Amino acid sequence: MTKTARLALGLSLSLLAAGLAQAAQTLKLGTTAAFAPPLEVAVKEAARQGLEVELVEFTDWNAPNITLANGDIDANYFQHIPFLENANREGGFRLKPFAPGIINNVGLYSKKYKAIAELPDGAKVAIANDPVNGGRGLQLLQKAGLIRLKDGVGYKATLDDIVANPRHLQIIELEAVQLVRALDDVDLAQGYPHYIRLAGTLDPNGALLFDGIENKEYVIQFVTRADYADPEGKLRKFVDIYQHSPAVRAALDQAHGKLYQPGW
Known part of the structure; x- marks a missing residue:
């Protein structure tokens, strides 16, 4: 192998390693269309603070938990406690609530x-x-x-x-x-x-x-696998942005009007 080829190969491997490292640092969060717009605002706010978040949108209510249980995403946000308990029971998952989001009024x-x-x-x-x-x-x-x-x-x-x-x-x-x-x-x-x-x-x-909020079991939850410890605090930081960013609150108001309440 020529010196030029070795340099090119080394550069390619370095770029690949950098790409893998970046992917490993990116927080992957699954959701559904009803919750996506405010989360997209939170993703932009997180990027300004140096936190890379990839939002993965699903079209049904089964795939987010299957994908999370398989380890392809770090967390999801679309379900409340009764839905989660039923999913764990029927799917054999080991998923847990991580932090509260909003409650959509019924x-x-x-x-x-x-x-x-x-x-x-x-x-x-x-x-x-x-x-x-x-x-x-x-x-x-x-x-x-x-x-x-x-x-x-x-x-x-x-x-x-x-x-x-x-x-x-x-x-x-x-x-x-x-x-x-x-x-x-x-x-x-x-x-x-x-x-x-x-x-x-x-x-x-x-x-x-x-x-209303008196039925806290219906608060939509950020959900993770039971063994997820968030060692770098990425998810905790993102949740804090979602809960306290004025821009996210404005997006929540636009998406849900008066038909939601903060659950935290």
């Missing part, structure tokens, strides 16, 4: 009534039919004073946990994405502002009641 909506007190005896009420979202709907009904649940059941509540239903509500369980379409047929429905906005039939801010 509400009780009606096309027929303007207040909870107006609901008639025997009103038809629709809630989500899955264990992750159904318990949240039941907690909302309890917050509204319409039902009472067993003490301590929390977000794991099911219809079997209702111990009092003084208004004789007819509670109907539907797929979460179908609840907005049920508003023409029921008196009250659990609603997700994002789907309400897409449907365009109601003001997403017009729920008769929203849940």
